[in-house]
Amino acid sequence: MPGRALVIVENLSVPFDRRVWQECQTLTGHGWEVEVICPLGTKRDTETEVVIDGVRIHRYPLEAATGGPQGYLKEYGTALRHTSRLLKRIQKRAPVDVVHLCNPPDLLFLAALRAKVGGARVVFDQHDLVPELYLSRFRSKRDSLYWAMRALEWATYRTADTVIATNESYRAVATGRGRVPVEDTFVVRSAPAVERFRRRAAEPALAHGREHLLCYLGVMGPQDGVDYAVRALADLAARRDDWHAVFMGTGDAFDDVVALSRSLGLDDRVTFTGRVSDEDVLRYLSTASVCLAPDPRNPLNDVSTMNKIMEYMAMARPVVSFDLVEARVSAGDAAVYARPNDVSEFASLVSDLLDDPERRAAMGEIGVERVSGPLSWANSEKELLAAYEWVARDRRARVRDV
Incomplete structure (x- = not known):
């Protein structure tokens, strides 16, 4: 078995999040042991812990934000607290080899640091450009909150060993303002099953x-x-x-x-x-x-x-x-x-x-x-597996060096 992967997502429950679920199925289908931390759903995905198609899913209660940025700060703070708690419990049972972070928000790297210190590699799966999301929802001009989000994005890039982008535009952001080496980036397009x-x-x-x-x-x-x-x-x-x-x-x-x-x-x-x-x-x-x-x-x-x-x-x-x-x-x-x-x-x-x-x-x-054809998930999963092989190879090299 290649190893244990922990996927962390805050924006949607799993398997309702179709992209995340496709990624989980691809990984389990190629020998990875996969666990997920995500919020509870409302009308579906309501069990706090369940195994579906070999993927163990841990869910926590979360009230979606309403109103302005302050509501999101409350939501994200609650999500980070629950995520850290569940990650600690999972790590006690057996260490994970890869922590796969799906944004938004760009705060989840804080939870991943504990596993990274223990030797896990971090994959940043950038679903959204959070600074641009902020401008599109709340502001027309850059302000202090915008720059705070840029700082969190930068910290997530620095924490990650590999960045997965949903398209070439996002990849250009990672290699541009994120200064991520192009060899550490992979494009895994969202594609319908x-x-x-x-x-x-x-x-x-x-x-x-x-x-x-x-x-x-x-x-x-x-x-x-x-x-x-x-x-x-x-x-x-x-x-x-x-x-x-x-x-x-x-x-x-x-x-x-x-x-x-x-x-x-x-x-x-x-x-x-x-x-x-x-x-x-x-x-x-x-x-x-x-x-x-x-x-x-x-x-x-x-x-x-x-x-x-x-x-x-x-x-x-x-x-x-x-x-x-x-x-x-x-x-x-x-x-x-x-x-x-x-x-x-x-x-x-x-x-x-x-x-x-x-x-x-x-x-x-x-x-x-x-x-x-060209935009099918079959092509996307090749890139996903290549990203995982890249971080696994990097992890093996570091273990040998030690």
């Missing part, structure tokens, strides 16, 4: 008696642009009435966007489902004519890979997106791109696709080819 995304027969009733269904799937935070999508749909409603839209997901902007939809007179045109089952996701996406990726251009979104786009493509759905650097890398010709943050052009592109079923079908096939 295509076997999960099997198209169903379309269900016209989901469109509420209209010809077309439009779909949004994902988190609804201030930086995710659901408000842009709602405003674009108000524009679209003035042009045509042959569509219904469904928004699947939740987040701390959920109530605000529901209120916005009502204020724009879209009650009978838009449905907000909240979080739905995987089966319902497949039903809605199988029926959709067009899928929406309304993430506005901001310091984070422009360089981030959007899971929603990858999942839309896995379901052979055409995508309308704002013109972002990494959106184009992901979707290529499987999407059309509006000028950043221009809701009128976004609505116009949706309308154009609704009038062109042949183009929609062609775009859908392009998307399937991309996520089944």
Whole structure:
């Protein structure tokens, strides 16, 4: 067996966090013994300790932040305390060889230091650029909190023996401002498990008696642009009435966007489902004519890979997106791109696709080819295993030197 890996994630429960769960399954499938520390879920992932498919998961109670940065400081402090407690207990049972940190936040390196002193290697799996996330959610200019987050990011880079980036843009940040040697970085793109995304027969009733269904799937935070999508749909409603839209997901902007939809007179045109089952996701996406990726251009979104786009493509759905650097890398010709943050052009592109079923079908096939080929998880897991082999080799060399 290659060794014992401890994966630490604060942002979502596991296995609900699909990227983390894919990584765990890849590692166990190649001989690693894997444990996970994460928060409890709300409607799922509610056991405090459980073994699933050979992965032992330790969960702790955590109340998600609301409001401004102060709420996040409280959330992250609680998460760090529980993570440190559980890591200490796991280490007492048997030392781990690799601690795999998944941000946000960039505080988790503090918990990993104990294991690192004991000889464990640290992998930093950078899911988000936290300083850019802060600017995108709370501030338009750099302030003292921004620079504090840059310092924590720097400390995490310095603690890590290897950095995993979700795309080349993130890797450039690690090797640029993070000063991480390029040989210590690996790109492990988030990719849907295509076997999960099997198209169903379309269900016209989901469109509420209209010809077309439009779909949004994902988190609804201030930086995710659901408000842009709602405003674009108000524009679209003035042009045509042959569509219904469904928004699947939740987040701390959920109530605000529901209120916005009502204020724009879209009650009978838009449905907000909240979080739905995987089966319902497949039903809605199988029926959709067009899928929406309304993430506005901001310091984070422009360089981030959007899971929603990858999942839309896995379901052979055409995508309308704002013109972002990494959106184009992901979707290529499987999407059309509006000028950043221009809701009128976004609505116009949706309308154009609704009038062109042949183009929609062609775009859908392009998307399937991309996520089944160059952007598939099969390619990502090769990079993940290469990163682990790199830190394992480094650890063995250090043991020999001692």
